[in-house]
Amino acid sequence: MGMFDGFPLPPDKEYLRDDLLTIRESWAAARFDSLPHVVRILSSKDREGELGVLKEQRDIIEDVVDEVVHAYHGGFNKAIQNYSQILRLFSESSESIEVLKVDLAESKKHLSARNKQLHQLWYRSVTLRHIISLLDQIEGIAKVPARIEKLISDQQYYAAVQLHIQSALMLEREGLQSVGALQDIRSDLSKLQGILFFKILEDLHAHLYNKGEFSSVASSMHEKDDEVPTTTVVAITANSLQPVSLSPVDGRSSYDGHDGDSSLEPNDERLNGGDGKDVKVHQIPLWLFNSTPDEFVETIKKSDAPIHVKYLQTMVECLSLLNKIAAASALICQRLRPTVHGIITSRIKAHSEFINSSVDKATRTGATSLHLMKGQLESYQLSKQKRQNGISLAGNLLAVSPVSPVMAPTGKAQAAAKELLNSILDSVVRIFGNHIVIGELIESKSSPQSDTKILKSMSTDAYLDSKASHFSIGFSLTVLQSECQQLICEILRATPEAASADAAVRTARLASKAPTKEKSDGSEDGLTFAFRFTDATLSVPNKGVEFKHQGGWSKKGSDVSQEGYGSAAVLPEQGMYLAASVYRPVHQFTERLASMLPKRYSQLGNDGLLAFVENFVKDHLLPTMFVDYRKSVQAAISSPAAFRPRAHNHASYASSIEKGRPVLQGLLAIDYLAKEVLGWAQAIPKFAADLMKYVQTFLERTYERCRTSYMEAVLEKQSYMIIGRHDIDKLMRLDPASACLPNAFSQSNVRNNSSGAGSIDVESELSVLLLNLRPIRQENLIRDNHKIVLLASLSDSLEYVADSIERLVQVSPQNVEGGNPSQTSSSPARDLALSANEYRKLAIDCLKVLRVEMQLETIFHLQEMTHREYLENQDAEEPDDFVISLTAQITRRDEEIAPFVSGVKRNYIFGGICGTAANASIKALADFKSINLFGVQQICRNSIALEQTLAAIPSIDSEAAEQKLEHVRTYYELLNMTSEALLTFVTEHEHLFTPSEYINLLKVQIPGREVPLDAQDRMKEILSH
16 A cells, blocks of 8 residues: 555546645655755756756645645634634633622522521421321232232242242331231231141142143153152151141132143243243243342243243242241152152053043944953954965964963053053153252252261161151152052052062151151152062963963952052953063163163162062062963973874975965974063063073973974984995985075085085995895884875974074074174073974984985885896786885875975985886896896886885976986896897996896896806906007
8 A cells, every 4th residue: 555545536536536646755854854856856957857857846835735625624623623612611610600709609608507406307207108108018918918828829830939029028027026017917927837838839839740830742542641649748747747727718628639721831922922831042031020030030031941940940930039948848748659659640540541432332332341442453453364275373372371461571551561661751850850959949949068977978777767758869769760660560460569578668657757647658769669479379270261360369369459540441351571672671761760860860770660679570570480381381382282293185385374384283382482482582582592502402392392203213224224324425415406505514515416426426326235134024104194194294393493483583583782793692592592403403313314214115116126036927917916005105104294395305205216216227237136028117117116106296306306217127127138139238337237237237147048158257347458
């Protein structure tokens, strides 16, 4: 910026600004030195030119100066005029002051002449003003009772307290104490103090339980319809506890509940803007509109707390101003338990009415009770679930479970109990939030020394005793949890009692401090919950009917129904199994309470309702559950029908239970019980490990029973002993047919050998080993087809249970203590997986026995070939009798086991017959002495009959069977050739048969065929190349 930028120049003179820029700043220096300029001009060659430049600059500066003077000339003139006017005013003021001094001197002279008279008049005026003030005060005090009543009726309690305190202090002033006319007013104010106290206490009590005009939003349905229970208020006197009547101006008790028009919905327009939200910052709440501004009013006005918290703070402040904190605390303590009890009862009743109103009247007319209706509904639904083959699931599942359908983990009783408890505990949490606000306010109004002592003895019995008559957060928490515990006890049908003599003493001590009408149930003894159970095991094993009460329990139950909460009207059933639905709501309830508690009370949340529920589950539910389900498991597997295959004839195999998979009843029942127990584990995850161990125990017991049935079918049978041999077991693992077995070992090797010479070698080796067992005796075979069917059904059922166990392991709770889903290899889950593996192994053994049994059955029948001569006289029209017997046996067994195993498994069972029959037929030639052409035709007829029988089995590969038995016919048809032709055939088909098999073709005697002496040597020579 240049030094001349600030000059005021008009728009038409803007060129002067540019001209000023040509002037050097040295001309404007504070100490101008002209000598350099003179020297420069004199030394310049063009002196005239330099002088001309100076003249031009002089003209520019003169023009600029003219413009500046022109711009500021008016302002200079006005300033001079203002200065002149100020000077004139100062002169006039000096003159007026001199006159005033003279007047004051004269006034002083006149006043000093009557000093005594003026003093008397002044004193009289002061006295009159004091009298007038007293009269005004008396008149105002006379109107105070009516004003206080008006404020009370308008629910302006803080303003009423302010007015009452101000009036009381005014009546104590000197001069008014002796006024007799004020005695009636003093009496009225004294009565109004009591009325005001109980009105404030009533409103505070209503807001404590979310029933007031400024309470927080109700937590669930019908809460706005619940009334604060009506009880008798007990006033604490100096010597005794006795009920007194609280009668306000309108003649009704202040604890009769709210008036019909006193409730305010959360969206009422009176709630500061009509949006139902908290009071805005710097806005006076409704209940303080008529109050006199003071420090508390300003604090509430600037507070950001919710509206219901502000209101509770106001009510406590009113009680503090009235010096009624202790009395109010005692009354709140006395009413805490019956009020909470009444709220819970009323909520249950409202919930029951809601349920009853929503049920169709037509459905309820034929039912005698809610229990009967729900039981019939469950039974009807289960009866509709039938298999396609006609076997109903309803009877089995209802009979096997120790609990009724409504009491099952996913039953209606569990859902109803969880819904009810969630609703009630949510209300209790909201109530406890109000109690925390009040408790902290009451403690803040107490002396610091008493607070310190309370905190030091917080976990002791003395703390509980002191709190029995003094409201605090700890006392509220104890009573609320105690009432929730009583409700849970009613739901579980458990009777709480003191755990020890010390607990009983504490209970009696607390009861002695309570009102006489209040129930002394001993539930305030430091949250020490213990239980005595009468008919605690509410299970009916093997019967899907309602639970029955024992005689002693029913008598106790009547007492509970009279003094309890009426939860039976909402729940279809009650009993200890409902602890599963109680656990999670209580766990969430405890977490919410712990998050709400101030830090200094955090240790109060360490023990309480959750500990009681966990102890109940651990000490009572789990042992009872183990006994009940163990009995059910024992009954299921010991039933005569447990391992009796049941399926209609000619029924095809179904892959799912819904479509009719004929799983054995015993194993189906165990699977149902295991799922149900793991359903309990899902409901109570902390004890999931214990419940999974129970399932493991039940599965082990069932496995032993399955093993027993398996051994009864295969004991002393050759097929069972053969599969135990190491060499045969190894070959069966390598056999490509074993690929269909569940979790078969060495599947990679099987797949590699599934085609080519490897598979043929394995099958041949197995056939050789089995043929070496000849002669096969009939008593070493499983001749009873029922046992064959049992093995087939047992194999499929075991595989079904194994699959079910693996699915259950995947969805079962993992690492229940830490809750880390990445640790999926917990010990119970691993044990269940091992059990599933054991079930699969036994299922595979059943299939192996069946496969080997059919192979041995084939060898048993075909070994008859070696005991007869095939020198027939005519062409064969029918196969041999032993072949007919074998084909009939195959057909009959295939039809009987078809409904119990899949097609792949049937192929495995019967698939070994073809190879075994082919090898047995070929090897039998070595035992023949002679055979004619008709004999060859007879053997071919046998192979054709066997081929037709195997081809009739849908699951068997008919092409493979045809190829193997065609191989037999090809072999025997070589007997029709001459020796030379046979040698030529061997030369061309060297590897079609083994060397020994080719040699046997030359050894057997055939009528009409001549065999040279060197034929065998020539055969060996050909085969050796």
